[in-house]
Amino acid sequence: MADIQALEQRFESISVQDENYNNPAPTAQHKAKQGAPSTTISLSNLSATTTSAQQSRLKLPLQKLPPNAAAGKAAPPPPTSSNTTTTVTKITLPSQAAQQQRSSTADSRPSETDTLTLAPRIIPQPQLPKQFHLGLFEIGKPLGKGKFGRVYLARERSNNFICALKVLHKSELTQGKVEKQVRREIEIQSNLAHPNILRLYGHFHDTKRIFLILEFAGRGELYKHLRKAGKFPEWQAAQYVAQMASALRYLHGKHVMHRDIKPENILVGIHGEIKISDFGWSVHAPNNRRNTMCGTLDYLPPEMIKPGREENWYSEKVDLWSLGVLTYEFLVGEAPFEDTPVMTQRRIARGEMTIPAFVSAEARDLIRRLLVLDPERRIPLEEVEVHPWIVKHCVKGERAYQRASGELKKERGGV
Numbered sequence: 001m002a003d004i005q006a007l008e009q010r011f012e013s014i015s016v017q018d019e020n021y022n023n024p025a026p027t028a029q030h031k032a033k034q035g036a037p038s039t040t041i042s043l044s045n046l047s048a049t050t051t052s053a054q055q056s057r058l059k060l061p062l063q064k065l066p067p068n069a070a071a072g073k074a075a076p077p078p079p080t081s082s083n084t085t086t087t088v089t090k091i092t093l094p095s096q097a098a099q100q101q102r103s104s105t106a107d108s109r110p111s112e113t114d115t116l117t118l119a120p121r122i123i124p125q126p127q128l129p130k131q132f133h134l135g136l137f138e139i140g141k142p143l144g145k146g147k148f149g150r151v152y153l154a155r156e157r158s159n160n161f162i163c164a165l166k167v168l169h170k171s172e173l174t175q176g177k178v179e180k181q182v183r184r185e186i187e188i189q190s191n192l193a194h195p196n197i198l199r200l201y202g203h204f205h206d207t208k209r210i211f212l213i214l215e216f217a218g219r220g221e222l223y224k225h226l227r228k229a230g231k232f233p234e235w236q237a238a239q240y241v242a243q244m245a246s247a248l249r250y251l252h253g254k255h256v257m258h259r260d261i262k263p264e265n266i267l268v269g270i271h272g273e274i275k276i277s278d279f280g281w282s283v284h285a286p287n288n289r290r291n292t293m294c295g296t297l298d299y300l301p302p303e304m305i306k307p308g309r310e311e312n313w314y315s316e317k318v319d320l321w322s323l324g325v326l327t328y329e330f331l332v333g334e335a336p337f338e339d340t341p342v343m344t345q346r347r348i349a350r351g352e353m354t355i356p357a358f359v360s361a362e363a364r365d366l367i368r369r370l371l372v373l374d375p376e377r378r379i380p381l382e383e384v385e386v387h388p389w390i391v392k393h394c395v396k397g398e399r400a401y402q403r404a405s406g407e408l409k410k411e412r413g414g415v
């Protein structure tokens with residue numbers, strides 16, 4: 001028997017060579033995260049229960065395992081209080097072998113069926129318990145470690161649902177002055193339900209920790225796939241960009257700006273579909289205007305880095321610029337304005353970039369129409385989704401997406 005504390009200690013001692021648990025060495029621009037705003041908001045009043053909105057969302061999927069898929073447990077122990085000792089279990093995913101086989105060929109062009117699977121999928125699932133606590137979960141292997149969180153594969157005992165459990169230590173959040181950021185992340189992400197946005201099913205806390213119950217993204221970080229591949233082939237980049245556009249359109253429709261779109265904040269689902277995660281910098285702005293500086297320098301739009309920024313109110317169109325940077329990075333392998341911080345700022349302000357000759361004319365056109373200095377003149381997301389480069393590579397994916405979003409609508413009671 002090992003409890004989650006022991007698992008966390010093991011986490012700290014994991015070798016840097018172990019690629020299952022560690023990210024590849026980040027490039028300079030990937031380290032360039034901005035400092036978080038300071039706040040005095042207390043974490044102790046974070047609700048341990050789910051809201052009614054969350055409860056209705058809980059009908060949506062965690063991936064269900066067949067009854068024999070969880071590693072040989074007899075009768076699962078009854079749920080107890082939140083400081084329950086937790087058995088660390090080897091959780092076997094139903095299609096793990098198949099997945100492993102697929103991921104080894106993940107960079108080659110997929111068959112027609114595979115192309116379809118790159119589109120989002122909705123798998124209806126039974127409801128989760130209304131009140132969460134640690135005893136409800138069997139904890140599996142560590143999935144990764146961020147600045148503040150340690151993330152574990154987990155199985156909800158009663159329903160056999162697989163999810164990712166992110167554990168945040170309140171003391172670390174307070175020390176890092178990121179309570180407000182975390183609170184915002186929870187509030188925003190728990191109200192989102194889109195196939196290309198990582199679901200937050202609920203959260204709970206004990207005296208020391210906050211636990212986020214997240215959708216499990218079976219293929220890990222997009223950043224790792226990109227670093228491994230160097231750059232993506234155009235068909236793959238186009239499919240990812242189409243999914244990003246769809247997710248951003250959904251977000252903006254809910255008056256949420258993400259503000260930190262970059263490969264490190266995108267996970268890949270079991271079917272190869274992307275899942276936007278990390279809503280730490282996102283903001284709900286019903287009037288669509290903000291003037292806070294945030295995000296990561298290479299992806300920041302000119303309106304956010306201009307001197308005299310206090311007057312530079314910006315809108316959700318910041319995400320369109322970042323989508324342009326992302327599209328470029330997918331196709332070229334590095335961000336378009338990557339340089340020393342001073343030079344990056346200067347080049348962004350002037351929109352100075354060179355697109356290599358190997359990028360197709362259609363892709364080039366889309367990048368140029370996203371990376372427009374004037375936010376109002378950037379190509380709208382609806383037009384991104386039907387841009388010739390996207391259409392050329394994504395017709396099947398789009399059809400599958402429409403099917404998936406139809407299912408999503410039904411699940412949300414036709415809203």
Ligand SMILES: Nc1ncnc2c1ncn2[C@@H]1O[C@H](COP(=O)(O)OP(=O)(O)OP(=O)(O)O)[C@@H](O)[C@H]1O
Nearest residue numbers: 143144145146147148149151164214215216217278
């Ligand atoms: N839902 C998930 N499914 C699968 N793996 C995940 C999931 N969430 C996180 N991970 C893995 O755990 C790692 C740490 O995640 P976490 O959200 O704590 O940090 P991060 O956002 O990557 O980094 P930082 O906290 O520095 O911004 C991720 O990089 C990823 O590899």
